[in-house]
Amino acid sequence: MAIAEICLFPLGTDSPSVGKHLKPVIEVIERSGLKYELCPMGTVVEGSIDEILNLVKKCYDAILESGVARVVISLRIDERTDKKLTIEGKVKF
Amino acid sequence: MAIAEICLFPLGTDSPSVGKHLKPVIEVIERSGLKYELCPMGTVVEGSIDEILNLVKKCYDAILESGVARVVISLRIDERTDKKLTIEGKVKF
Amino acid sequence: MAIAEICLFPLGTDSPSVGKHLKPVIEVIERSGLKYELCPMGTVVEGSIDEILNLVKKCYDAILESGVARVVISLRIDERTDKKLTIEGKVKF
Amino acid sequence: MAIAEICLFPLGTDSPSVGKHLKPVIEVIERSGLKYELCPMGTVVEGSIDEILNLVKKCYDAILESGVARVVISLRIDERTDKKLTIEGKVKF
Numbered sequence: 001m002a003i004a005e006i007c008l009f010p011l012g013t014d015s016p017s018v019g020k021h022l023k024p025v026i027e028v029i030e031r032s033g034l035k036y037e038l039c040p041m042g043t044v045v046e047g048s049i050d051e052i053l054n055l056v057k058k059c060y061d062a063i064l065e066s067g068v069a070r071v072v073i074s075l076r077i078d079e080r081t082d083k084k085l086t087i088e089g090k091v092k093f
Numbered sequence: 094m095a096i097a098e099i100c101l102f103p104l105g106t107d108s109p110s111v112g113k114h115l116k117p118v119i120e121v122i123e124r125s126g127l128k129y130e131l132c133p134m135g136t137v138v139e140g141s142i143d144e145i146l147n148l149v150k151k152c153y154d155a156i157l158e159s160g161v162a163r164v165v166i167s168l169r170i171d172e173r174t175d176k177k178l179t180i181e182g183k184v185k186f
Numbered sequence: 187m188a189i190a191e192i193c194l195f196p197l198g199t200d201s202p203s204v205g206k207h208l209k210p211v212i213e214v215i216e217r218s219g220l221k222y223e224l225c226p227m228g229t230v231v232e233g234s235i236d237e238i239l240n241l242v243k244k245c246y247d248a249i250l251e252s253g254v255a256r257v258v259i260s261l262r263i264d265e266r267t268d269k270k271l272t273i274e275g276k277v278k279f
Numbered sequence: 280m281a282i283a284e285i286c287l288f289p290l291g292t293d294s295p296s297v298g299k300h301l302k303p304v305i306e307v308i309e310r311s312g313l314k315y316e317l318c319p320m321g322t323v324v325e326g327s328i329d330e331i332l333n334l335v336k337k338c339y340d341a342i343l344e345s346g347v348a349r350v351v352i353s354l355r356i357d358e359r360t361d362k363k364l365t366i367e368g369k370v371k372f
Contacts, residue, residue, distance in 0.1 A: 142336060146335060153358065157358075162359055162360055167355050168353075169354070172339065175349070
């Protein structure tokens with residue numbers, strides 16, 4: 001099980017407020033059935049590497065379909081084989 | 094006011110569990126007085142660019158003092174001049 | 187055609203020098219047949235979203251097989267539909 | 280001596296081609312006197328943590344002065360205390 005953070009930056013939109021382009025992406029994440037958490041700088045999901053990469057592909061499709069000509073995606077995945085990672089466990093110190 | 098996410102990856106530690114090296118960093122963020130939120134993939138802070146960059150410097154000092162020989166920091170800052178960004182506002186869609 | 191940067195950080199290795207864990211990853215990228223460039227902070231590849239995500243999966247498998255217990259991958263993809271992106275074009279201003 | 284990669288994403292510009300907003304940033308990096316390399320997904324610089332963070336501040340000022348209302352900066356710094364990092368050394372495996 002890995003934890004990933006997905007951030008999308010639509011470029012060349014008419015307004016610096018990009019929420020309307022991100023809404024369809026969040027719906028895709030919601031529909032994926034994966035456990036997720038909306039964070040201020042990105043959305044965090046819990047899943048296998050395959051589940052995460054499949055989801056990234058769907059997020060891409062959704063944002064391009066929303067009419068964005070250019071998008072930068074920033075993805076960070078944390079995976080370990082010796083212990084189970086969870087969204088909750090990652091904020092305990 | 095900008096929103097930033099700070100993530101630190103200590104390399105070459107004896108264990109894949111790196112929490113003990115991150116604790117002093119979180120204390121530094123706590124002591125900074127800046128508004129912050131611990132997220133699963135990094136810590137989010139709210140402040141001016143100067144406040145954020147000063148805090149990054151202090152986080153670096155703290156993690157190197159904890160005995161780590163190598164560290165990768167990943168920092169993402171979102172700044173806009175037309176509207177106030179807040180940690181709460183960033184998760185509303 | 188998208189341009190992506192792939193960075194891998196193995197955690198909990200015995201030494202802060204992690205090159206030996208990255209070598210099998212670079213061989214995977216080399217064998218992919220995708221155009222790529224080794225850069226100081228990551229490897230840049232040119233391909234479709236599907237090709238890039240498939241490659242990321244293979245990089246993961248390679249680094250975990252190298253004996254690393256934990257790995258953080260940082261991936262950034264730039265995709266635009268109105269114009270062809272190339273590795274060379276991205277450094278022209 | 281640390282190695283850093285600086286990437287800037289201007290949001291809400293009229294065009295998905297953002298090069299004109301990045302030009303003044305590259306001039307700032309050029310004038311800094313720090314060793315640097317333009318890479319397809321960001322600009323890599325070599326310097327102390329203080330030099331890098333000061334440069335980031337100047338890059339911010341330059342891009343905001345270019346008339347961008349919102350900018351996301353992505354910064355990754357690699358620092359180690361046991362060995363000198365260099366831009367050239369980072370692409371040798």
